[in-house]
Amino acid sequence: MKRIAVIMFVATFVISGFAQSLKKEEVMIKNLIQTAYLDGTQNIGDMAKIDAGFHPDFRMQVLEKDGSLSNVDLGGWKQMAKDNLEKGILPRPEGKQVSVNILNIDIEKYASSVKMEYILEGKTVYIDYLQLYKFADGWKIVNKTYYTVGD
Template structure:
């Protein structure tokens, strides 16, 4: 009789732990999809395809910067300067139908751990890979925001 109770307890524990694992996986996938959606709206379309500075401001944290190596120093390009440049470019006869202004993307990886995420995204223009970007995100009370970028230009 005791063996039956132990077996029932083990089966229940296995069931609960499987349910918790599946729940975490579903939650993680939902977070990944929210992050991808944010990157598409604010980054791929905001900064490249549609030149939508307002979409950029919604998806990027105000302290965001692009970091790149300059000799042995780090160059920092803040979001305010970048978004202003995007708005000016759009105002200067931007043609969304021009193939040079059409950017394709591929999410190479999306990693989420709690309230932190890292996304590797590849950007292509006219069939050629131009950038590999690493975007860092944090989850705030208001949702996910892009907080930093490092990249490689091919």
């Protein structure tokens, strides 16, 4: 009986430590989404934040209306933010900023997938799927696909 109690104590300790570790990784991923994705590309246009949170080999895969697939690399992704800066869309004024509602974060050691609602002016516009890897210097967004709500 004493042996079972010890095994259960150790198992509880291990599971608790694992859960805390996952929670820490989840917080780091949420912070990355806030800084690199929202501040970097959607609300401010901060190129340094984009560079810090997106891997140089990042790709956004776009399903075109004709069923073909196109890719936007990091340079193209940053150019969209730069264009929005030039057009005066960025930085977005208070009340018109993009926010996200994270629906799911799946983490397996050094790989993660995030599903989230992209919300603009109170309406869900896209469902975004981000894939991340954890590198020596932290989590980086490596891929994005999305669904346009209403399609």
